[in-house]
Amino acid sequence: MTRLQASPSLPTGHCCLPYPEKWYGYGRLHPSRSSPATNLSISPAHTSLPTSARMNGVPSLERMSHIVHFAPTCQWRNKMQTDNIISAPNTEEPAxxxxxxxxxxxxxxxxxxxxxxxxxxxxxxxxxxxxxxxxxxxxxxxxxxxxxxxxxxxxxxxxxxxxxxxxxxxxxxxxxxxxxxxxxxxxxxxxxxxxxxxxxxxxxxxxxxxxxxxxxxxxxxxxxxxxxxxxxxxxxxxxxxxxxxxxxxxxxxxxxxxxxxxxxxxxxxxxxxxxLTGEQYFKRRLEEQLSWHNRRINQYQVERDRIQWIIIGFGVLGALLAAFDESTVWVALTASITAAYVGWQELRNLDAIIKNYSKVVLELKILYNHWINLEPEERTTAEFYKMVHGCEQVLWAQNTEYIKSMQEALKDSDLEEEASLVNRVIRESVDSARRTKQAMHDTIVEGTRVTLEHAEEQVGETFQAAWGSLAEEASSELVQQELAAMREAAAEWVENAVEKASDFASSLEQIAKEFSNVEVGRDTAKEELNAILSRYPKTSEVKG
Structure with a gap:
């Protein structure tokens, strides 16, 4: 197994950034003694990493063994070389x-x-x-x-x-x-x-x-x-x-x-x-980076506030639409817009970036104030090198912290899940529309059922009232007298009908005996037929 070796001529005192352990393509972040100038430092890997190293990955056993061999050597060599370059007298041969x-x-x-x-x-x-x-x-x-x-x-x-x-x-x-x-x-x-x-x-x-x-x-x-x-x-x-x-x-x-x-x-x-001299580095690097990060913080704060207001606005709009039955189907649209902006806010990871840049502004401002506070005769080569070391360490620490926050945002954000969200939103929207239509149908059916039940109750009550009125009238004395007269008339009519039927039957029987010797047929004489018909009994009913 090949070990990672620190660069033998590293002049910058690359210590290690005091952040939780994390692998990126350029080394490993881990706790260590911080730089006195900035309290922020980083230990990049100065040789090739094993081919298993990947962004967003978990360190493998091989990678962990490289860390064990590399980290102590890196910390010791970097500290020694940094102290020698910053504090030792200038004995190098000039270029x-x-x-x-x-x-x-x-x-x-x-x-x-x-x-x-x-x-x-x-x-x-x-x-x-x-x-x-x-x-x-x-x-x-x-x-x-x-x-x-x-x-x-x-x-x-x-x-x-x-x-x-x-x-x-x-x-x-x-x-x-x-x-x-x-x-x-x-x-x-x-x-x-x-x-x-x-x-x-x-x-x-x-x-x-x-x-x-x-x-x-x-x-x-x-x-x-x-x-x-x-x-x-x-x-x-x-x-x-x-x-x-x-x-x-x-x-x-x-x-x-x-x-x-x-x-x-x-x-x-x-x-x-x-x-670069000390003044040139101060103007072109430190002061420029301080101004740039401060501008970016203001821009990110405006963007963050704008996204938050948009999310709140569409949330309120969705609540208002939900209050009206005719527009409830549009709540799904406002919800999807809100979800899109929430996802965009998480992807941008603005809170972490603003905090990271604010830390950079703070540390660079400390270096800025220290250099401004020095008298011209105090701005020695050692102070110049300390400023360079502190500024570069702050900026490198900011870079690694930014990469860490963005990698975490990428890890939490799944493109495939977002794409499948489209299909899910469609299904939920269609289901919502169907549920809305079904609710409308159910409302109509329920209203019709209630109306019919109410009508049935009214008809039943009316019928019961009419029946009770008829029963009451039927039990009155006048109606009872009329019913008795109707019964007597009916009995009299039946007696007359029976009597008439008996007379008619006896007349027919007498006619049959009287003309028993006459055979009624085609050859019967007309006079005989007239005689028979004239003997049939006559009724008193009016014809026509």
Whole structure:
């Protein structure tokens, strides 16, 4: 097993940052004795890490064994070299006099490497945030299309064929189906390209190169071996970036000015190639970084407040919509917008960044005040080196802390889960619309049932009242007399009918005896038939 060795010519006193243990592509963060100037320091790994090292990973057994061998050596060597450089008298051989008067080739290489890493990291950050914005936007659009698909269905019996509502419903349905597919495709591409936080690795590499450039131009400016040292550090940083990227090391070419951020019109802007005095380093590095971090804190605070107000606003709007039965279906849209902004706030991790930058401003302000408080004769080489060491350690600690917070935000944020959220939002929106319609139907049915039950009760009460009135009238004396008269009339009619029927039967019997010898047929004489008919009994009923 190969051990990690600290750089033999490390001049900067790289101690270790007092933060919880965590692996990043450039070393291991762990508690240690802090720097007296800044109380913040970092121990980057100065040689190649094992191929199992990855961003966002848990240290393997092999990696842990490297830590055991590397950490004590790193702490001891760094402390000894830092004390020697800062406090010892200047006994180094001076570098070539004309080296600072022209652009050193190694500085050209260092600035080019920094520019490549910085540009690639910036592009990766922009693309990553753009993808996350699109995924959040597609989630909101999916909810909107799900709601509109219920308001404008594909089939509407009330709309004529070819109606614009039917066409609009078809278009909305197509968009509803396409939205989760596009979101899933974008999430898949993002997971393949950005799941390892490659832009954070490149950002760490760029900041470490920048740190070594400033050490080269300040602490090592009188050391004749500084070019060899910087070349070695650049090679080590490239190997660390290569390993942390999982064996992929390629960059798009940078065609801008070198150094990238140099402004010829600004007297405090750093040209990047000359050796720096204490005053120049104070103006071009410490003061510039203090101002930059302070501006960024103000910008992040404004962004954080804006996101929080948007979340509160849509939450209140959703509550108001829920209070009205006709607009409850739109609550799903406000909820999806709120969820999108909450996810964006967690991804940006603004609270951690503001605290991290505030810590940097505090420590840089302490260094700033100390240098301003020194008299001109007190601004010695030792004080100059202490300021450089403290400033670079603060900035490097800020960089590692920023990477740690962003990695934790990436670990907590799953692109695949966000893409599947689109489908879940669609299902929940459709289910919500169906539940709304079902609730409307249930309300109508329940209202009809209650109305019918009320009508039944009224009809029953009316019938019972009418029946009771009839029963009461039937039991009165007048009705009883009428009923008795009706019974007597009916009995009399029956007696008359029986008597008439008896007379009729006896008449028929007498006629039959009288004409028993007459055979009624075709040959019967007309006179005989008339005689028989004339004997039939006559009734007193009026005809017609």
């Amino acid at each position: 070539m006099e004309n080296e600072s008067r022209k652009n050193s080739p190694i500085l050209d290489l260092a600035w080019s490497q920094y520019a490549d890493l910085n540009a690639s990291s910036s592009r990766g950050t922009r693309v990553h945030y753009t993808i996350r914005r699109w995924i959040a936007l597609l989630g909101v659009l999916a909810t909107l299309f799900a709601i509109l698909s219920q308001l404008y269905p594909r089939e509407n019996p009330d709309a004529p064929e070819g109606s614009w509502k039917l066409v609009l419903g078809l278009v909305i349905r197509i968009l509803l189906v396409a939205t989760p597919l596009v979101a899933s495709a974008i999430a898949y591409v993002a997971m393949r390209k950005f799941s390892n936080g490659s832009w954070l690795v490149k950002r760490a590499g760029a900041e470490e190169v920048l740190k070594e450039i400033y050490y080269y131009r300040t602490v090592l400016q009188k050391n004749k071996n500084r070019r060899r040292y910087l070349e070695k550090r650049l090679n080590e940083i490239q190997r660390q970036v290569y390993i942390s990227l999982g064996g992929e090391y390629s960059f798009e070419g940078y065609n801008g000015p070198i150094p990238p951020h140099y402004n010829p019109n600004d007297p405090n802007s750093d040209p990047g190639f000359d050796d």
